[in-house]
Amino acid sequence: MLFRSSTHTQPQETISMSNLNFTKETFCTMPWSSILILPSGDFKICCFTGQTLPNGGDSHGIAFTEDGETMNVLTHSIKDAMNSVYHKEIRAAQARGERHIACKVCWDRDDAATRQGVRSTSLRVVRTYDQNVEGAARYNPEKNRVGGQPMIGSAIPENASSWLIDPSAATDGTMKDIMPVSLDIRFSNLCNAKCIMCEPLYSTLWYEDHELLTGRSDFTTGPNKYNVIKTPKVTGGFKFSSDMPEWRDDPRWWKQLDELAPHLQHIYITGGEPFIQPMHDKFIEKLVQGGYAKNIVVEYDTNLSVLNPKILNMLGQFKDIIIRVSTDDVGKQYELIRYPLKFDNVMKNLAMLKDYGLDKKIDTITTCVGIYSMYAPMRMWEHFAPLGYDKYFIRILRSPQAVDMAYLPRKIKEKVIKDYDGSNSLPHFHKTHIAGYLKNNFDLVDDEKARAHLATFARYMENLDRIRGTDWKASFPEIVKLMQDFYAA
DSSP states (O other), X not given: OOOOOTTSOOOOSSBOGGGOOOOTTTOOSHHHHEEEEOTTSBEESOTTOOOBOTTSOBOTTBOBOTTOOBOBTTTSOHHHHTTSHHHHHHHHHHHTTOOOGXXXXXXXXXXXXXXXXSOOOOHHHHHHHSSOTTOOOOOOGGGTOOOOOOOOOOSSOHHHHTTBSOTTBTTTOOBOSOOOSEEEEEOOOOOSOOOTTOOTTTOTTHHHHHHHXXXXXXXXXXXXXXXXXXXXXXTSSEEEEEOOOOGGGSHHXXXXXXXHGGGOSEEEEESSOGGGOHHHHHHHHHHHHTTOGGGOEEEEEEOOSOOOHHHHHHHTTSSEEEEEEEOSSOHHHHHHHTTTOOHXXXXXXXXXXXXXXXGGXXXXXXXXXXXXXXXXXXHHHHHHGGGTOOOXXXXXXXXXXXXXXXXXXXXXXXXXXHHHHTOSXXXXXXXXXXXXXXXXXXXXXXXXXXXXXXXXXHHHHHHHHHHHTOOXXXXXXXXXXXXXXXXXX
16 A cells, blocks of 8 residues: 555556656655665664554554565565565655655654755755765765765656666556665664663663563564563673574675675664674674775764774775764763763763864764753754864654654743744754744644643653663753743743
């Protein structure tokens, strides 16, 4: 079944070459040229694809076959995964000039940017128009980026029309036998932080807290369920692990990499935390030793808490490097969000990158914004801009739902928007992302439901405090005041 936006007309039953409708507003290169591998080994198109299921759960955008079978690196080839149901559905929707609901995160971000009169920084726009079709880094003369003109495209984008088996069958979205040129990869969920907004799928440190917070030992990613395993330690307490597949140690994965590597032009690596994962190091070494690195732009999303000098020295052999430093906030706020990491350590490692000539490769400081961190972009700008890091990538949190700003009372949304609009320090381009999202969701819920959501948010934060010995109210007094003022009104 193809999912269609209600704002678009219904497509014709068949689409001929003459009436394909690729548009700049609805085209995204990723379903055509990219594959993502989750810590579980499951395939996706990108990190943001997902869709609410009839049972109320989320598909998580996991690739699956026509028979409903999950596509995993140990059971399916990358070529097969490029023709997953989601890949085909989204490509077919694009051929009709439509939005697919699984890509709602990017559509919402695009709409928020339009509302605020700024250029969108959705992943769709960044990968399609700020990066060229070869996956080269975003053009930035000041940082000597390997450039590429935006993919303005023709009526039928080149990489779309040439990869369709038959343009007259574009409703199916099936492509020819082809390998992706861009790889998004998370080698494992091994991580040294348990961020407020995270989950066991992306952090091993979340295993224990997940059990304490939910009372459950299982966790899910789309249709798949995994279990936390508690093993008693001789010294007392427990060691926590899970039954997620250890695909990265499997010869089947390394064989697939051998087939994929000659095609790669762009790799996006995150985790967990990539710089503490042994298989990440083996992966980098293999690309360098195989002579592939010189053709590849490698892009990192890292908490920068750990640096590996051996790998840092090897990165210079890649075509280009992009480093996105994920901090979410500064000072005591950072340390509560990214417990148990220390902010001073991040700053120390930022300085260390200069020793390897990599400080100019820092593209953006990234942050995930939820209710607790609504004012984080202001604090981050004041801290990082004087150091020369003046670009953000802001991710709006939708999960866990308890921290999603969309469900706030309208009065709180109006106050936050006013604060951002009145900010003299934060650039317009940066501050509009928060305001745009809040405006898009002004009347999502009535006051009664908003009160219930605030209570859910408070319980979530207090439960984490209880488990971790933290104090969110002391770290975010401005959010506490917003809530108090709302209840008092």
